[in-house]
Amino acid sequence: MSLKLISTTEVTQGNANKITINPVFSADYKVYCVQFQNTSADTQRENNSMDVRLVDSTGTEITANYDHRNLMFRGYTNAPFDLGGSNRDEIALIYHDKDDNHGNGNGTMWIYDPFGSNYTYHSFQETGSMAYPSSTKLGVHIRGGGVHKANTSITGISFTNRDSYDIETLTCRIYGLKQ
Amino acid sequence: MAGKLSLVTTTTVSSDTAQVILTGVDSTNVYMLVVQGMYMDGTNQDIRIRFTASGSAVTSSDYDYRHYTLYNDASSGGTIINNTGNIDLSQGLGTSMNNAFNMVAYLHNFNDSSQYSYIIYENIHRNTSQGRMGSFHGGGILQTTGANDGVQILNIGGANISSGVFSLYKIEE
Numbered sequence: 001m002s003l004k005l006i007s008t009t010e011v012t013q014g015n016a017n018k019i020t021i022n023p024v025f026s027a028d029y030k031v032y033c034v035q036f037q038n039t040s041a042d043t044q045r046e047n048n049s050m051d052v053r054l055v056d057s058t059g060t061e062i063t064a065n066y067d068h069r070n071l072m073f074r075g076y077t078n079a080p081f082d083l084g085g086s087n088r089d090e091i092a093l094i095y096h097d098k099d100d101n102h103g104n105g106n107g108t109m110w111i112y113d114p115f116g117s118n119y120t121y122h123s124f125q126e127t128g129s130m131a132y133p134s135s136t137k138l139g140v141h142i143r144g145g146g147v148h149k150a151n152t153s154i155t156g157i158s159f160t161n162r163d164s165y166d167i168e169t170l171t172c173r174i175y176g177l178k179q
Numbered sequence: 180m181a182g183k184l185s186l187v188t189t190t191t192v193s194s195d196t197a198q199v200i201l202t203g204v205d206s207t208n209v210y211m212l213v214v215q216g217m218y219m220d221g222t223n224q225d226i227r228i229r230f231t232a233s234g235s236a237v238t239s240s241d242y243d244y245r246h247y248t249l250y251n252d253a254s255s256g257g258t259i260i261n262n263t264g265n266i267d268l269s270q271g272l273g274t275s276m277n278n279a280f281n282m283v284a285y286l287h288n289f290n291d292s293s294q295y296s297y298i299i300y301e302n303i304h305r306n307t308s309q310g311r312m313g314s315f316h317g318g319g320i321l322q323t324t325g326a327n328d329g330v331q332i333l334n335i336g337g338a339n340i341s342s343g344v345f346s347l348y349k350i351e352e
Binding site for chain 1 (some may be wrong): 183184185186189213215216247249250251252254255276277278279281282283301302303304305310312314316344346348
């Protein structure tokens with residue numbers, strides 16, 4: 001079959017603000033499917049979210065040179081709004097909330113040629129539960145994509161919750177796609 | 180989807196070519212199309228897709244499509260096009276791997292001769308002229324009945340595809 005499971009990461013009752021999966025991207029594949037589900041934070045807040053970043057071949061988390069744009073359907077108004085922009089310090093944002101408040105993020109990223117030394121691209125979709133304003137629960141859907149604008153070989157991916165809150169739960173499966 | 184995806188055919192382009200045709204849709208299953216690292220030999224050339232019947236592109240003005248266009252440096256917007264001869268998947272594209280086009284798309288009802296054929300797509304790309312990231316999310320329809328067996332990917336302005344890997348997968352039951 002054409003999709004091969006490379007990595008499974010499961011966090012339950014976590015006590016870390018950042019989860020890094022590295023090394024996971026290699027010369028074996030040029031297209032990867034990253035599926036994340038049941039993400040949540042250990043502390044409730046409105047607009048709770050995780051930053052997604054890439055990790056280079058030295059194991060360093062990359063915090064610059066990302067462009068990304070997503071449509072965010074937050075359920076607070078009927079119209080979606082634009083999320084992201086130019087020269088960001090993250091390549092995507094996953095919205096969720098505290099598990100006890102039914103906060104939850106689920107989605108798929110397709111990542112293109114991360115290991116090669118060209119720009120790395122991804123497309124992104126998420127559906128989850130978040131809170132806005134304050135602790136008012138809302139469904140959320142986000143879709144879009146982004147690019148890391150540097151000639152860097154990427155070997156991993158990281159998830160960092162905002163405000164230094166710990167990531168309470170996270171399941172991440174990463175597949176390589178045979179072309 | 181995991182573990183149940185079968186590669187039907189793949190084409191790797193490493194020198195200029197006017198078009199890529201992928202065929203092999205021969206069941207009512209959903210098929211997945213993946214394009215990775217595609218760029219053109221000229222700037223500001225959109226990439227377009229048509230469906231094929233018996234291996235030849237359907238060029239009639241029977242395509243409708245709708246998508247959201249997302250750019251890193253501009254407000255997003257919706258596009259609705261009816262009765263046209265192809266589906267426009269991008270802004271003007273780039274001419275290097277740092278300004279490439281990548282896409283995942285799903286093909287529905289292609290092998291059902293009594294139904295229209297449908298595509299759902301999400302892509303990410305970048306152009307050379309502005310260094311602008313674009314991401315189009317949407318879908319299209321070929322509003323004629325009859326079986327379709329694949330897709331044609333091309334530029335209609337005369338530009339060539341210089342690079343890219345194009346793969347068609349069957350999503351098994």
